[in-house]
Amino acid sequence: MLFLVGLGLSGVKDLSLKAFDVLKSSNHVFLENYTGVFRDLKSLESLISKSVQVLARSEVEEKKDFLVLARKHKVALLVQGDPLSATTHIGILLECVKRKVKFEVIHSSSVFTAVARTGLSLYKFGKTASIPLPEPGFNPSSFYKIFVSNQLIGAHTLFLLDLKPDRDKYLSIPEAVKILKKLDSKKYVNKFFGCARLGFKDELIVYGSASKLMKVDWGAPPYCLVVPAELHFMEEEFLKRFSIP
Numbered sequence: 713m714l715f716l717v718g719l720g721l722s723g724v725k726d727l728s729l730k731a732f733d734v735l736k737s738s739n740h741v742f743l744e745n746y747t748g749v750f751r752d753l754k755s756l757e758s759l760i761s762k763s764v765q766v767l768a769r770s771e772v773e774e775k776k777d778f779l780v781l782a783r784k785h786k787v788a789l790l791v792q793g794d795p796l797s798a799t800t801h802i803g804i805l806l807e808c809v810k811r812k813v814k815f816e817v818i819h820s821s822s823v824f825t826a827v828a829r830t831g832l833s834l835y836k837f838g839k840t841a842s843i844p845l846p847e848p849g850f851n852p853s854s855f856y857k858i859f860v861s862n863q864l865i866g867a868h869t870l871f872l873l874d875l876k877p878d879r880d881k882y883l884s885i886p887e888a889v890k891i892l893k894k895l896d897s898k899k900y901v902n903k904f905f906g907c908a909r910l911g912f913k914d915e916l917i918v919y920g921s922a923s924k925l926m927k928v929d930w931g932a933p934p935y936c937l938v939v940p941a942e943l944h945f946m947e948e949e950f951l952k953r954f955s956i957p
């Protein structure tokens with residue numbers, strides 16, 4: 713049996729009791745560390761009194777040894793946030809169906825709902841876009857096209873910022889703002905919400921112009937960026953009262 717378990721946003725205290733019970737009773741516990749940032753491994757291991765094996769992308773998506781184990785044992789695969797939000801883990805479930813391995817998904821808190829902390833209505837978000845880390849010779853702009861189509865229908869855009877935790881590389885908010893500004897010949901981008909560590913004790917949300925966001929000390933990842941479309945009066949009201957630094 714495979715349990716695909718969401719860790720939630722900010723560390724072991726975000727684990728649900730259901731997730732905790734599953735982890736306590738699993739024979740093997742794995743953590744994939746390429747779609748998110750999880751810094752609480754030691755606390756997690758002491759909480760569930762067993763060791764957690766960290767898996768690289770190739771071990772999850774190519775080797776898939778954990779699925780061989782799941783035919784005979786209780787196996788848990790931990791994923792930061794919600795396990796099926798902005799991941800390709802539906803592929804793991806399809807593989808379970810193919811291999812006749814039973815599975816259960818334990819959902820958790822996610823950047824997709826925590827972004828409501830900005831005061832923007834989740835009903836008014838359009839398609840999510842991901843901004844990749846710049847690489848020599850690789851200059852995609854599909855995320856900008858998604859943003860423009862969202863703007864045209866009056867929808868806010870959530871930008872996820874690329875991360876490679878195994879190489880300690882994270883696209884920062886100032887870098888992402890610069891990338892967007894460079895592509896923005898139509899001058900759609902005006903104000904942003906920069907969000908660092910949503911749902912963490914030291915979460916930071918700053919609303920403002922590109923130059924304002926460039927000057928902020930954002931601290932540790934994860935980060936995301938939101939470009940709002942036209943605001944509803946309730947969203948504007950919240951923005952006025954929102955005492956974010």
Ligand SMILES: C[S@@+](CC[C@H](N)C(=O)[O-])C[C@H]1O[C@@H](n2cnc3c(N)ncnc32)[C@H](O)[C@@H]1O
Pocket residue numbers: 721747748791792793794795796797798799821822823824871872873874875907908909910911912934935936
């Ligand atoms: C591949 S997505 C995985 C999302 C995750 N499964 C979830 O449900 O939250 C990872 C990206 O989400 C964003 N993200 C995740 N957690 C975040 C947080 N607490 N604060 C800000 N952004 C976050 C970052 O842009 C990060 O690069």
